[in-house]
Amino acid sequence: MAQRYVRVQSQTGQLHYGLLRPDRSVQVLDAPPWLQGQPTDMELSADSYAMLAPCAPSKVVAIGKNYAARAIEMGTTTPAEPLLFIKPSTAVIAAGAPIYYPTQATQIDYEGELAVVIGTRCAHVPPDEAHAKIWGYTIANDITARDLQQRDDQWTRAKGFDTFCPLGPWIVRELSPGARLQTFLNQRAEPVQSASVEDMTYSPDYLVAYISEIMTLLPGDVILTGTPAGSGPMKVGDQVRVEIEGIGGLSNTVALRPQER
Ligand code: MG
Numbered sequence: 001m002a003q004r005y006v007r008v009q010s011q012t013g014q015l016h017y018g019l020l021r022p023d024r025s026v027q028v029l030d031a032p033p034w035l036q037g038q039p040t041d042m043e044l045s046a047d048s049y050a051m052l053a054p055c056a057p058s059k060v061v062a063i064g065k066n067y068a069a070r071a072i073e074m075g076t077t078t079p080a081e082p083l084l085f086i087k088p089s090t091a092v093i094a095a096g097a098p099i100y101y102p103t104q105a106t107q108i109d110y111e112g113e114l115a116v117v118i119g120t121r122c123a124h125v126p127p128d129e130a131h132a133k134i135w136g137y138t139i140a141n142d143i144t145a146r147d148l149q150q151r152d153d154q155w156t157r158a159k160g161f162d163t164f165c166p167l168g169p170w171i172v173r174e175l176s177p178g179a180r181l182q183t184f185l186n187q188r189a190e191p192v193q194s195a196s197v198e199d200m201t202y203s204p205d206y207l208v209a210y211i212s213e214i215m216t217l218l219p220g221d222v223i224l225t226g227t228p229a230g231s232g233p234m235k236v237g238d239q240v241r242v243e244i245e246g247i248g249g250l251s252n253t254v255a256l257r258p259q260e261r
Helices: 068-073 127-133 146-151 156-160 204-212
Strands: 004-010 015-020 026-029 039-044 049-052 060-064 083-087 099-101 108-110 112-118 134-141 165-172 180-185 193-196 222-224 232-234 239-244 248-256
Touching (some): 015 039, 108 232, 127 134, 134 239, 146 156
Antiparallel strands (some): 004 015, 026 039, 112 222, 134 165
16 A cells, blocks of 8 residues: 555644554654655554645645546537646645535535645746656545636636635555546445546646746645546535545535634
8 A cells, every 4th residue: 555645633733744554543754745754753543633634735726627528528628738727725625524515606516636746846847857846646626616617707716715625635656557536426336527547638747847837836735637527516415525546535525614703
């Protein structure tokens, strides 16, 4: 099993990066692993921490229509260049955390996606050097208020609500060639999305180089590489699980937001 890198909060409120062991205990690192964090003597037992999203990105750069079948499903064609948008860092939530259904929306959709975690500061990175800038891979769900996306000329509102970027549960260093990405709703055996990550038009390496010509990517930043065909709506109470072969599964449940604060 691949090494699993996590970020957790201890019972005393301390945040730690660490290595998740098969018995679910966490060996604590003294810094984020992409900043050369080293193992410490500290260990957290399985019942003594809460799992957080595995990194805390300064920004999440997302790609639209990066699978041809998804572009066709949207009634469009594959863009001639990657189509970029930003999800705010405040949208990121951990595996298991609730996705809140906004009162402004009438349709919110799941979009299972491969997420790339940047390890090294990147500006103007040549394509042949881009792979070395990727520290690892995790799973994301690019939650989208579809009615608002269709109503607005740009996507910031539709993609930017708090809780609209489930991420995790952990990071692995390598992506299995041809890994299958599947999304499941409510324990149904049949996936609602199923594709190989190799079906994406613009590869993770290509995207790192392309984005780095526009904005500097910082260690811990995340790129969402687009969703395959089959994105669809969820209602309050639905459980959504995105699985990627060789990484694991990211589950979240749709809920009503508690009293506004
Ligand atoms: Mg998406």
